[in-house]
Amino acid sequence: MGNNAVWKKGKKLKRNMKIEKFYKSTTGFAPYQYQLKVAELLLSGENVILTVPTGAGKTWASVIPFLYAQQTGKLEFPQKMIYSLPLRTLTNSIYSDVTKVLKENEAFEGAASIHTGEYKNDQHFENDIIFSTIDQSLSNFLCFPLSLSKRQANVNAGAMVGSYLVFDEFHLLDPKLSMATTIGMLKTLKNLCRFCIMTATLSEEYINNLKEAVNAEVVSINDFPDDAAIVNSLKVPEGRKAKKTVVVKDETINAQTILKRHMKKTIVICNRVEKAQQLYNDLISLTGFETLSGINHKNIICLHSRFFDEDRKKKEEDLKQLFGNKNGESAILISTQVIEAGMDISCDTMHVEISPINSFLQRAGRCARWEGEYGEIFVYDILELEEHEKLEIETANEEEEKQKKAINNKYLPYDKKLCEKTYAKLKDVSSLDKDISQQLVDEILTNQELADFTLIKQGNFNRSKMQQSWETCEKNMYSQTIRDIQSIEIAIIDTARETRDAFMPYKFQTIGLYKWSFIKWSKEILEQNEDVIFKAESNKDSQFIDWDTLDKEGFTLKPINDPYLLKNCYDTVFVDKSVFRYTSGAGLEMGAGNTCSPLKPYEKKEKETIEYRKDTFWQHNKAIIGCYEQEFKTNLQFAFKQLDKYWGESIDWDKLIKAMICLHDYGKLNAAWQKPMRELQILKGNYEPDEVLAHSDFNELTDKEIEKQSGAKNKPPHAGAGAFAFIESAEAIIDSTEYEDLANSVSTAILKHHGVETETYADFEITQVHYKEIERLLGEIDIKATLPQKARGGRLTDYVPQNNEEWVIYFLLVRILRLCDQKATMNLEKYLKISDHVFQIQSKKRNRNIFRHD
Incomplete structure (x- = not known):
């Protein structure tokens, strides 16, 4: 060696x-x-x-x-x-x-x-x-x-x-x-x-x-x-042949079996919420339960996705206390797959409905997790659905038919073939260890997973959809890139007490339900009732809540009496408490109740007053540079070391970022922008001759009249001019043979530093007096470039990022620019002071280098 x-x-x-x-x-x-x-x-x-x-x-x-x-x-x-x-x-x-x-x-x-x-x-x-x-x-x-x-x-x-x-x-x-x-x-x-x-x-x-x-x-x-x-979760206890034993039962789970096999800690995991609720309700209603089991009802926890926030959080805290630290109290948890991964809890007895092997092993991971523990896992099949339990409703397309079949699959939400294969394989297993687990995974899942991987590889890992998302910034890309939305949010209300033509929909806490489960329930409810299921009618097309509407009233509460119409609901549906009940123990169920959805912890906010303090063009940009130095530069050392390799060429990234900052408000030097801002500041009584402004003193509550009088209310937009100027001068600013490609990233960051929908720049004309301000800033970072001082407005859509590398550089740059712009505007003195300090140090270093060179 x-x-x-x-x-x-x-x-x-x-x-x-x-x-x-x-x-x-x-x-x-x-x-x-x-x-x-x-x-x-x-x-x-x-x-x-x-x-x-x-x-x-x-x-x-x-x-x-x-x-x-x-x-x-x-x-x-x-x-x-x-x-x-x-x-x-x-x-x-x-x-x-x-x-x-x-x-x-x-x-x-x-x-x-x-x-x-x-x-x-x-x-x-x-x-x-x-x-x-x-x-x-x-x-x-x-x-x-x-x-x-x-x-x-x-x-x-x-x-x-x-x-x-x-x-x-x-x-x-x-x-x-x-x-x-x-x-x-x-x-x-x-x-x-x-x-x-x-x-x-x-x-x-x-x-x-x-x-x-x-x-x-x-x-x-x-x-x-x-x-x-x-490893504690794998180590076999002394005197035992295995850490966990597996028993496959040709029956379904019931409350009596759970009680009979209960030792100290029991966890039951069901595939469907309805089954978990049924077991919980059956268990707490058993005659003589406390005498038979020695367990308090408060130590029986039912946890699934159909609880309001406060109850869910309380249950999560309770189960951690009871199942997470070798607590000596006797306890039973009845849950769904919400706890099958990541939760650091353990039991000595586990009952699970059959699920695919990867899900089963995650569930088994909550059994005998601690050192010295031994556990028994009982695996149950699922009853076939009765004909009257199946959903029968007209479907319009292949996707809807697929979802209808899914709700009629007794193994929902899992694949039927994988469940059946897992159930058969587990019958040949009497215990679990890491080798047996991996063997089961490989035997049952390999073909399916390789088929999945082939499909996503053929789709280039959704990268075209990713780029489409970057270009449009539309939330409707969610269902194509992250999760297929097949749920409806439910709120329970007392419709007799609500004003139907002045309804405020987003004040209620909601519970998400699988859409086709809710359609099945609604079909049964609407056969006996009318005007008990509602939607809040508005002019919104999106399936996503626009939280800006929280303060707006005037929605109409409109009944839905045809379950078929629920197929197209992506927003909140409101159900009357006469047909849905909620309890903190079992959660949301079908049946008459008295509990309405709690209100969200939301207070109607007064509209924030827009207020600015005067700063000059030079001060504002220097403060942003100071913010970048303080908040980003050190924390991005890893990225800076990697960027040259990523881009494929050595670039002075620090200098490029500072150039972007200097040009981001270039449009504010436009005479048509400076003139009304100067007039406004004169009216405010705090203007020094020849100041080139970035912001004026302004309070929208008190200064509306002088804003109108000065013409500042109609000043031209400024972001696009800096983007255009950067494109025109990129060769002088960027020391790279690929300057045009990199200019796409930088100019787009400047263009969109106030919002993603900006695509144009306005006419501008910059006088020589004002132009000296940008020359001064660029000179301080050793950039000599001649920027256009006059141009007719136009579109910049041809200069957006064209490939992944350009998009990623844009993401980094626009994040730095937007956050630093915001912070520096709010705290000018702090960051301007930092900038001056950094500049002094850099000047001294440059002077020393010049001296040594001489």
Whole structure:
């Protein structure tokens, strides 16, 4: 072994020892060897696909490398982590678990946030650690963020650039939609991100295909036999032959069986909400229940998707207390697939309805999860649907017919053939371990997964649909790239107390129901009742709520008496409490009740007053540069190191960003823009001769008259002029043979720095006096370019990004520009001071370099 190889090996061992020590100080546990391998690969520049069984510690395997890089100041690793999960329940759980440990051990000094649509306090993904649902992560990258208006659609896509991206429970993503789009995003970002994909139940063949598609290293627990022997969720208790036994029953689950086999902790997982509700109601109504079982009714929890927010959160907290920390109380949980992945809970007895093998193994992962535990898993078939239970309704197309067949499938929401194959294979199994589990996955799923992968590969991982999303920024691309919407939001109301012609629809909390289940229910209800199911009639065409309408009244509450009409409903449907009931125990069910939907925690906000303080063109741009230096430049060191490789050519990215900033308000130098702003400022009484303004003192409540008098209300738009000027002068600004391609990204960032729908620039004419301001700014960053001082307005649609690379650079640039523009406008003094300080340091460095050269 050469000296260099010995040195590298020694350095690696030393780093592993440091990481091992950091692991223990952060989590309280020594790391497994596979966890150290994940950290070694990620910190050395590789991406990872991690495949380990449930309960083996994969969450910390992905989080610790980021924390370690943060603590050690490793700039070659991203400074932001976005941790994405497929379900809101999982996101809440992982966020709670990780942030609790970080707070207790003070292992992280940065800020962490959660982004699920329900929680969105960090709406621009600015914190260091973000836990997000995959819907939120992908919709932001695709420029139709679910929690932001279309005007802000391009702000968050750039958050993925230069970040560490974690995708947990990857196997739960829809193969043709969110899974394909995630792979497409990673292929598009290439080296501009670091990522870790984690799964417990994908076949080996699929993993191999995924590895090739995204160019990542696979870490499997099969390569670490010493770990497999000590992982708590795999370790066989002393005196037992297996950790978990499996018993397949030729019957269906019932309350008596659950009670009979209950030991201390029982988890029941059903495929359908209705079955879970039935078991829960049967269980708590059993005569002499408490005497027979020694369990309090409060320790029987029913959890599924049909609860209002407050009740769901309370149940999640309760089940963590009862099932998450070896609590000694006796407890029973009856649930659906909402808890089958990611939840760190355990039981000694489990009852499950049959589901495909990957789902079954996720469910089994909630049994005997802790050290020394032994568990029994009872697997049940599902009764055939009676003829009267099937949905019979006219369908108009192939997709609707497919959905109708799905609701009549007794294994809903799962594939019938996979369920039947899993049920047959499990009959030959008496116990579970990692080898048996992987063998079952490979035997049952390989063909299906390879067929899925072939289809998404043929579709180039949805990349054409991704580009369409970037171009249109329309939320209707959601169903083509992330999730096929087959649900209806339900609100329970007392229609006798509502004013039907002045109805305010979005004040109610709602519960999502599978559309065709609701149609089936409605068909039965409407045969006996009229005017009990309603829609709020408005002029909106979108299937997505426009939250700007929350403050607007005047919707009409219109009855729906034909269940066929519900096929086309994508918004909220309102049902009278006379036909739907809700209880905190069982959730939403069909039947008369007294509970209405609670109101959303929403207060009608007074319209924010638009107010600006005067700053000059030079001050404003210098403050934005200061904000960029402070808020972005350091945190983007990883991206800056990778950008040349990504673009294929060496570019002074720092200089390019500052040039973009200097030109973003070039249109404000237009005489037709400056004149009315100057007049307004004179009327305000705070104008210095020859000032070239970027903003004037202005309050929309008090200054409307002088705005009108000065002509400032009708001043021309300014964003497009800077985009046009950049295009015309790109060759002088960008030191690159591909300057025209890069100019597409920069000019589009300037063009759309106030909103994604800007496509044109107005006539402009810039006097020599005003032009000197841009010359001064560009001179300070060593750019000599002659910009057009006069032009007739026109369209810039030919200069938008043309390929993936141009789009990604645009995302990064427009994010920096928009956020810094906003921050600098709000806090001019802070960022102007930073800019002056940075400029002084850079000037001194330049002077020293000149002296040395001389």
